Amino acid sequence: MNLNTNLDAHTDADTNTDTDADSDTDADTNSDTSDLSIDITAFAHDLVYDDAVLHGEPILLSEGDSNSAVLDSDMVSESEEDPDISLELHDFPDDGSDSNINAEFFETPDVLDKLRDQLLGGYKPPAECPSNIKTGMDIDKLSLDENISLEHFIAWKKSNGTVKAYNMHAKVLATHTGATILTLYQARKLAVKLTGFHATKVDICPKSCIVYTGKYEHLDKCPYKPSSGPVCNTPRYRQSSKGIKQPIAQVQVLPVMDTVRALYANAETSSEMRNRDSCLQQVLHLVATAANDPHLVDGMTNAPVRQYSDYGDGQIHQMQYEKLGLFKDPRDVAFALSTDGAQLTMKKQSNTWLLILIILNLPATFRYGDQVVINCATPGPYSPGDIESFLWITFMEMAKASEGLWMYDAVDSSYFLNHAVISMALGDMLGSAKINGMAGHMAIFGDRFSMVQGARSSHVKGSKALYYPSSPPENSTYNPDRPSNYDLHNLPLRTQSQYWKVIKKLEDAQTKKDKASIVKATGISRLPLCAASKAFIHPTFFPIDPFHIFYENEVLFIWDLWTTLSDKNDPVHFHRVAEFGALIPGAMKTLPPVFCGPVRDPYLKRQSQYKIYEWMALLHWYIIPIGIETGMHPSVLKNFSQFVEIIEFAMTSTKRTDANLSYLQELIIKFLLGFEKLYIGNDPEKINRMRLCIFQLIHVPNHIRWNGSIRLGSQATVERSIGEMGRMIRSKKAPFANLTNLIYEKELIKILCLYYPTLDINCKQKSDLKTVLQPIQEHKIYKKYNPMTPVIEEELASISVLLKQTITSGGNIKYSRWGKLKLLNGHVLSSRSTEAKNRVQRQSFWFEVCLICTILLKMLIFD
Numbered sequence: 026m027n028l029n030t031n032l033d034a035h036t037d038a039d040t041n042t043d044t045d046a047d048s049d050t051d052a053d054t055n056s057d058t059s060d061l062s063i064d065i066t067a068f069a070h071d072l073v074y075d076d077a078v079l080h081g082e083p084i085l086l087s088e089g090d091s092n093s094a095v096l097d098s099d100m101v102s103e104s105e106e107d108p109d110i111s112l113e114l115h116d117f118p119d120d121g122s123d124s125n126i127n128a129e130f131f132e133t134p135d136v137l138d139k140l141r142d143q144l145l146g147g148y149k150p151p152a153e154c155p156s157n158i159k160t161g162m163d164i165d166k167l168s169l170d171e172n173i174s175l176e177h178f179i180a181w182k183k184s185n186g187t188v189k190a191y192n193m194h195a196k197v198l199a200t201h202t203g204a205t206i207l208t209l210y211q212a213r214k215l216a217v218k219l220t221g222f223h224a225t226k227v228d229i230c231p232k233s234c235i236v237y238t239g240k241y242e243h244l245d246k247c248p249y250k251p252s253s254g255p256v257c258n259t260p261r262y263r264q265s266s267k268g269i270k271q272p273i274a275q276v277q278v279l280p281v282m283d284t285v286r287a288l289y290a291n292a293e294t295s296s297e298m299r300n301r302d303s304c305l306q307q308v309l310h311l312v313a314t315a316a317n318d319p320h321l322v323d324g325m326t327n328a329p330v331r332q333y334s335d336y337g338d339g340q341i342h343q344m345q346y347e348k349l350g351l352f353k354d355p356r357d358v359a360f361a362l363s364t365d366g367a368q369l370t371m372k373k374q375s376n377t378w379l380l381i382l383i384i385l386n387l388p389a390t391f392r393y394g395d396q397v398v399i400n401c402a403t404p405g406p407y408s409p410g411d412i413e414s415f416l417w418i419t420f421m422e423m424a425k426a427s428e429g430l431w432m433y434d435a436v437d438s439s440y441f442l443n444h445a446v447i448s449m450a451l452g453d454m455l456g457s458a459k460i461n462g463m464a465g466h467m468a469i470f471g472d473r474f475s476m477v478q479g480a481r482s483s484h485v486k487g488s489k490a491l492y493y494p495s496s497p498p499e500n501s502t503y504n505p506d507r508p509s510n511y512d513l514h515n516l517p518l519r520t521q522s523q524y525w526k527v528i529k530k531l532e533d534a535q536t537k538k539d540k541a542s543i544v545k546a547t548g549i550s551r552l553p554l555c556a557a558s559k560a561f562i563h564p565t566f567f568p569i570d571p572f573h574i575f576y577e578n579e580v581l582f583i584w585d586l587w588t589t590l591s592d593k594n595d596p597v598h599f600h601r602v603a604e605f606g607a608l609i610p611g612a613m614k615t616l617p618p619v620f621c622g623p624v625r626d627p628y629l630k631r632q633s634q635y636k637i638y639e640w641m642a643l644l645h646w647y648i649i650p651i652g653i654e655t656g657m658h659p660s661v662l663k664n665f666s667q668f669v670e671i672i673e674f675a676m677t678s679t680k681r682t683d684a685n686l687s688y689l690q691e692l693i694i695k696f697l698l699g700f701e702k703l704y705i706g707n708d709p710e711k712i713n714r715m716r717l718c719i720f721q722l723i724h725v726p727n728h729i730r731w732n733g734s735i736r737l738g739s740q741a742t743v744e745r746s747i748g749e750m751g752r753m754i755r756s757k758k759a760p761f762a763n764l765t766n767l768i769y770e771k772e773l774i775k776i777l778c779l780y781y782p783t784l785d786i787n788c789k790q791k792s793d794l795k796t797v798l799q800p801i802q803e804h805k806i807y808k809k810y811n812p813m814t815p816v817i818e819e820e821l822a823s824i825s826v827l828l829k830q831t832i833t834s835g836g837n838i839k840y841s842r843w844g845k846l847k848l849l850n851g852h853v854l855s856s857r858s859t860e861a862k863n864r865v866q867r868q869s870f871w872f873e874v875c876l877i878c879t880i881l882l883k884m885l886i887f888d
């Protein structure tokens with residue numbers, strides 16, 4: 026998880042050295058010394074349906090604001106420079122009347138149709154269900170020996186045991202039960218036979234550049250050319266002693282639909298898989314009934330008052346259902362594809378990339394952790410080159426799955442034709458750049474959600490247009506080609522119809538130069554493999570990763586602005602930073618150890634791998650109170666507090682209405698304008714403080730409309746999976762082979778347990794899965810001679826304040842006192858008295874009172 030943590034936080038971007046290995050996506054777009062000019066302002070944003078649905082209703086402008094506030098003489102003159110490209114590539118309104126954009130939404134380019142056909146390979150689902158489709162299976166068909174052996178095998182695997190452990194426990198079992206326990210090899214073989222779960226092996230360049238799929242399928246040597254250095258040319262095969270061609274290296278890809286098939290064959294998970302549809306049905310019902318029920322309609326906008334909480338009730342899902350004709354069966358499946366890189370061992374340069382599929386049908390509380398499918402891990406030690414060639418096998422499977430695959434449904438006890446699609450592709454900025462076909466954050470149109478043009482902060486020739494201020498000072502000299510002002514209420518957002526037009530143009534481009542100019546004028550560089558998904562919608566298919574952008578890019582960058590990137594005379598400079606830093610470890614004492622690891626002094630440790638959770642802790646807990654104490658400038662703190670509110674709003678998992686999101690949008694706009702005023706002021710060279718990561722906050726409200734919660738795009742899930750798998754690796758000599766096995770066996774065991782739930786010794790009743798906050802270790806309260814009594818009185822007083830209702834020890838409300846509290850995630854908080862006995866370093870009870878109050882409040886209010 027070392028990878029490119031702050032791509033967007035380069036300290037001196039104007040002379041950016043672009044050290045990322047990934048620059049192949051950017052390379053052809055950055056020759057921006059001779060700019061083509063584009064007229065952005067004429068990209069009027071009249072809300073045709075793909076905009077209206079995807080971007081929410083427009084925010085009502087205050088009086089006097091026209092919807093094209095950005096029009097000024099500056100831009101009108103520019104629009105004449107190159108009218109062709111702008112006319113063709115941007116959606117001009119056809120004099121406001123019957124524009125044909127809606128129809129064009131569905132006009133997929135030929136190149137995409139070809140790609141889809143190629144992936145499908147002529148597959149058609151059979152009209153009748155084939156006879157070999159697995160159902161939930163009868164445990165009685167296994168012999169007792171097989172039964173015990175498989176239970177043993179599963180328990181051993183789930184506890185990540187060694188081979189020695191398997192054999193020794195097997196002996197114990199055999200001695201006491203008289204059963205013949207299968208050897209590890211036999212047990213595994215039986216599990217494979219029962220599940221029919223086999224991995225696909227595909228040839229790969231030993232240097233991980235490409236997988237021999239798609240356009241590489243028939244090649245004999247690797248054609249990949251890294252951004253620096255010559256073509257790889259490593260051969261694909263070696264000759265065996267008998268003269269037979271053998272692949273030098275292969276990579277494993279797991280068939281994800283085998284897992285889906287097993288999920289439906291299990292009655293419990295089969296009903297969980299219907300969660301997606303029940304959310305969708307609620308939305309559709311609301312929309313249908315709102316017409317006749319004024320209570321369901323917002324008085325201002327006349328639109329149904331809907332709430333966004335998850336993919337299931339978001340706009341994208343609704344649109345895929347209504348407009349793209351997907352999810353007609355309640356059991357049809359939506360996946361999120363997620364990619365991320367990691368280092369598995371301490372050795373340098375041992376990068377692996379994991380491709381993970383998250384099943385969006387499952388409720389959000391249940392879909393992560395063990396339920397994610399690790400589909401493929403690239404074998405290090407090199408970073409993968411063309412990551413789409415690694416995805417190819419999965420997209421072939423998904424092409425078939427979207428046409429229909431037969432499976433068994435244990436809820437309906439019947440066979441049915443299931444359809445599945447990938448609905449979104451997640452990744453941090455680097456991961457996303459490898460699969461989204463956009464020109465990247467270094468391009469002039471580097472924002473993948475809007476057509477806002479990047480700005481330069483320097484006159485120096487070759488300086489890059491990397492920054493996104495809404496109205497930069499001295500724009501006409503620094504950025505003569507760029508609009509002098511963007512209205513943050515009304516940005517030129519990217520649309521699907523415009524996207525297909527650009528893809529067609531790119532396909533038709535005759536020369537490299539033509540192509541480059543299109544890429545430059547649009548920020549779109551090619552048709553990505555992901556577009557082959559029938560659920561593909563631009564630009565929502567590649568959402569922001571809040572995990573990295575909020576905490577690693579934004580907080581870190583703002584911190585640097587206060588400390589190393591500003592000088593003493595700068596109003597945003599933080600003068601007492603050393604003092605601030607020194608207070609952090611002390612403040613840690615009040616933080617229960619279960620909340621996060623130790624947060625270090627950012628002043629001293631900023632450069633030594635300061636971790637994401639440390640930035641989180643600074644943002645959410647420490648900067649504001651300690652900033653006040655150490656005399657940070659009030660206007661800086663005020664602006665930052667807006668930022669904190671935005672992030673907290675965005676990262677809180679709760680249902681949001683359009684009214685809530687309008688509030689958020691206003692707050693973001695206030696923050697961004699305040700940020701520009703404070704950090705840039707009148708200095709045109711300081712616009713480099715308005716980085717893309719800061720600007721992209723403006724897209725947060727739309728993300729919540731799209732997928733319910735911005736947390737859906739979080740890479741935290743993938744990173745956690747990587748971490749878990751990483752810790753299980755035993756082999757130091759061959760960690761990648763070890764990882765490959767671990768990934769396969771994890772899925773094998775999961776599928777086996779779905780078909781035969783009773784084999785899992787930990788098999789929990791469903792009621793057990795729904796945990797509640799559990800107090801444990803009850804303490805008796807002795808009224809007399811108890812030194813704790815004053816403390817209890819104090820606690821009751823605080824609780825009374827919160828509840829706005831007096832509770833005393835002599836009152837008639839019964840209360841009890843507990844030593845510990847088990848949280849939903851399994852962690853345990855200790856009480857003050859428990860911790861007093863154990864003299865712990867960090868204390869839990871500060872949070873406990875709040876938690877208990879929350880519980881009490883809920884009881885009082887909702888019961």
Ligand SMILES: [Zn+2]
Pocket residue numbers: 230231232233234235247248249257258259
């Ligand atoms: Zn290669």
